[in-house]
Amino acid sequence: MSPSESAADDGLRKPLLHTGSWYRMSGMGSRQSSIMGSSIHIIRESISVFLCVSIVALGPIQFGFTCGYSNPTQADIIKDLGLTISEFSVFGSLSNVGAMVGAISSGQIAEYIGRKGSLMIASIPNIIGWLLISFAKDSSFLFMGRLLEGFGVGIISYTVPVYIAEIAPQNLRGTLGSVNQLSVTIGIMLAYLLGLFLPWRVLAVLGILPCTILIPGLFFIPESPRWLAKMGNEEFETSLQVLRGFDTDISIEVNEIKRSVASSSKKTAIRFSELKRKRYWYPLVVGIGLLMLQQLSGINGVLFYSSSIFQSAGVSSSKAATFGIGAIQVLVTGIATTLVDNAGRRILLIVSSSLMTISSLLVAVAFILKQDILPDSSHSILGILSLVGLLVLVIGFSIGLGAVPWIIMSEILPVSIKSLAGSVATLANWFCASVVTMSANLLLTWSSGGTFIIYALVSAFTVVFVTLWVPETKGRTLEEIQWSFRR
Numbered sequence: 394m395s396p397s398e399s400a401a402d403d404g405l406r407k408p409l410l411h412t413g414s415w416y417r418m419s420g421m422g423s424r425q426s427s428i429m430g431s432s433i434h435i436i437r438e439s440i441s442v443f444l445c446v447s448i449v450a451l452g453p454i455q456f457g458f459t460c461g462y463s464n465p466t467q468a469d470i471i472k473d474l475g476l477t478i479s480e481f482s483v484f485g486s487l488s489n490v491g492a493m494v495g496a497i498s499s500g501q502i503a504e505y506i507g508r509k510g511s512l513m514i515a516s517i518p519n520i521i522g523w524l525l526i527s528f529a530k531d532s533s534f535l536f537m538g539r540l541l542e543g544f545g546v547g548i549i550s551y552t553v554p555v556y557i558a559e560i561a562p563q564n565l566r567g568t569l570g571s572v573n574q575l576s577v578t579i580g581i582m583l584a585y586l587l588g589l590f591l592p593w594r595v596l597a598v599l600g601i602l603p604c605t606i607l608i609p610g611l612f613f614i615p616e617s618p619r620w621l622a623k624m625g626n627e628e629f630e631t632s633l634q635v636l637r638g639f640d641t642d643i644s645i646e647v648n649e650i651k652r653s654v655a656s657s658s659k660k661t662a663i664r665f666s667e668l669k670r671k672r673y674w675y676p677l678v679v680g681i682g683l684l685m686l687q688q689l690s691g692i693n694g695v696l697f698y699s700s701s702i703f704q705s706a707g708v709s710s711s712k713a714a715t716f717g718i719g720a721i722q723v724l725v726t727g728i729a730t731t732l733v734d735n736a737g738r739r740i741l742l743i744v745s746s747s748l749m750t751i752s753s754l755l756v757a758v759a760f761i762l763k764q765d766i767l768p769d770s771s772h773s774i775l776g777i778l779s780l781v782g783l784l785v786l787v788i789g790f791s792i793g794l795g796a797v798p799w800i801i802m803s804e805i806l807p808v809s810i811k812s813l814a815g816s817v818a819t820l821a822n823w824f825c826a827s828v829v830t831m832s833a834n835l836l837l838t839w840s841s842g843g844t845f846i847i848y849a850l851v852s853a854f855t856v857v858f859v860t861l862w863v864p865e866t867k868g869r870t871l872e873e874i875q876w877s878f879r880r
Contacts, residue, residue, distance in 0.1 A: 415469045442636050443559055446569050448610040450576040450839035452512055452549040455519055455603040457580020459488055459542050464697060464715060465588025466596060473593070476532060482536055482834065485697065488543035489827035495547020496823050498754060500816030502548060508556040508617045509510055511548055516604035519545035538597075545604070549800075551819040555811070558803035559617040560636050567733030567800055573732045574796030581696065582719035589716065611815040619871070622650045623808060634879060646870075653872040676805040679863055681818045683742075683798035686855045688825035690749055691848035692790050694833030695783060714780060718787050725791035732792075737867040738801055741793035746788025746855040753849035755782035761842035794855070804866045807875050 408580070465487040495515070503511040510873050518541040554573045561569040587596055613638060621629035629650070633643050657818050696718075732741060734792030759779040806814045836844040 397450075404756075405440065408498075409457075415508075419475055423461065423725040427531045430633065434550035442562070442565070442640070444558055444570065444756065445614040445636070446557055446572050448514060448607065448614055449553050450572050451603040451607040451610065452515065452553045453576035454580040455516075455575050455600070455607075456546045456549055457577035457582075458544050458600050459519075459580070460577070460605065460693075461481050461506050461581035461584030462588070462596065462600065463488075463720065465478070465585055466593040467630065467657075469593045470535070474529065474531060474535065475753050480532055482831070484532070484539055486827060487539040488546065489823055489830055491543020491545075492547035492550065492823040493820055494544075495544040495549075496551060497818035499548045499551035499819055500812035500814070503555065503815075504812035507620055508552055508559070509611045509614070509636075511552045511610055512556075513608060515545040515548035515552070515790065516608050517545070520601045522598050523600040525645045526600075527594045541733045547819065547823060548596065550822070551815050554803040555815060556617055557873065558800065559619040562637070563868060566804070567738065567867060568730050569846075570800035571726070571730035571733050573584075574609040574705050574791075575723070575730055575797055578719070578722040578726045582716070584717040585719040589713075589770050590700050590841055598693070619650055619653075622654050631862040648806060649870060649872045666744070673810060674805060675812075675878055676807060676875075677814055679810060680798075680802040680806055680814065681821050682858060683801060683863065685825045685849065686858060687794050687798045688786075688822055689758075689851045690746075690790065690855065691753070691794075691829055691833070691845070691851070692787075693826050694831045694836075694844075695786060697830055697833065699878075718784065721784060722787050722791050722795075727786050727793060729792050729796060733797065733800065734867060737865050738793075739863055742797050742859040742863060743856055744799075745789050745793030746852050746859065747790075748792065749786055749794065749852040750849050752782045752785035752789055753845045753852060757842045757845035757849060759842075759846065760840075764842065801863065801866060803879070804871060806880070835854055 455640075460840070463481075467481055470476060470484070471478070476484070499511065502514060504513070522538040522543075522545065523539065529535040529538065554570060557570050558566055571799045574707070584596070587599065587875060616628075616634040618629040618633035620634065621632055630643070630647055633646060633650075634641070637643050637646070681822065695840050713791030759782060761777045763775045802815065802818050806818075833844070864877070869877075
């Protein structure tokens with residue numbers, strides 16, 4: 394091979410946003426000069442896995458802000474633009490449609506241009522989408538903006554948990570992975586809170602901030618070492634050394650990554666018939682199943698239409714109650730991040746799904762009793778009962794079913810099918826979210842009590858599914874988890 398061909402090949406192997414030679418220079422400096430010791434220590438502490446997670450977490454904040462935007466703005470947008478209820482329902486659901494399109498392409502984008510490059514691509518339609526909504530004079534700009542937002546969110550929802558799982562040390566992977574869902578809840582809460590005070594156009598302008606900060610932030614963090622290794626890029630050891638600290642011995646982790654990559658060449662195509670092997674179908678069933686059940690539990694129906702649900706239940710200050718739910722979700726999700734690596738994934742999923750089953754039944758009973766069974770004098774008590782039930786439902790979701798399915802999906806999918814399988818799992822999640830979001834209003838009109846009975850049945854099935862199928866991944870490296878499916 395000629396030198397020019399070799400250089401061209403090396404260029405193709407470079408990620409879109411490479412780790413940067415200054416990292417390597419800093420690492421060498423730490424070994425060569427004691428005078429530079431204190432400076433290198435500062436660099437090592439600042440350019441760490443925690444900083445990386447903090448920067449990419451801006452993506453899920455954007456995700457949550459998009460989800461929460463339609464709740465406090467419904468009345469004002471309908472009034473200002475003269476929309477019908479059905480047109481606004483289309484506006485609300487278009488983010489899910491866009492997310493499904495983004496999900497289809499997310500795995501391939503993240504595979505070919507890297508985790509950082511895909512987040513860069515996802516940020517651009519998000520920014521354009523928010524600007525279209527803020528300047529909308531009719532429904533067409535509103536719909537196009539929402540669709541673009543959804544497309545970016547679909548890519549973010551796959552890429553961020555995968556990136557975090559690939560850079561995190563095994564003893565912190567669950568905690569750091571939970572930051573993804575924590576950031577989503579922060580985004581939702583901010584939309585609820587700011588929506589109480591700001592006009593909908595100003596709120597849309599503020600929606601561009603997370604991705605506007607994310608884009609330059611991506612240049613200060615390394616690419617995923619596992620992705621670099623899979624692409625045959627020589628910088629994967631540099632990236633890993635930056636993430637673990639320049640004084641850390643990374644030889645064991647480097648060898649595990651090399652062994653994993655060697656056993657699963659990036660150019661090897663998986664035939665459909667090979668999916669019958671347990672090493673492929675088992676993690677696929679678990680990953681896709683968990684992400685589908687997460688949405689079919691009805692959580693998006695509750696979060697999107699919480700104000701109207703509270704009004705139906707007789708709660709007078711529905712917007713304040715909605716913000717309260719958003720704040721509690723952030724608080725409980727924050728607590729849950731400390732439990733994932735200590736208690737384990739399976740126990741949190743079982744506790745979470747059990748609480749959601751009980752709380753959904755509680756809300757269903759409150760609505761059924763309110764409907765022509767108990768006198769009007771009891772309606773205030775039933776309103777409190779339904780409020781408590783919804784709060785427990787959100788708490789239950791935040792403990793486990795919110796964050797853990799994304800963590801497990803990013804951990805168990807084999808390297809050889811990760812891009813395709815991850816796209817399918819994310820697509821299934823967003824498809825179920827669309828079904829729940831679009832059917833929630835219709836179901837609540839049909840029967841509020843019956844709707845929550847359906848959600849309770851799904852949550853009860855989730856308990857069974859987790860107990861029988863979901864493996865515990867706490868305390869194991871990604872390579873160990875994937876090797877376990879070959880037995």
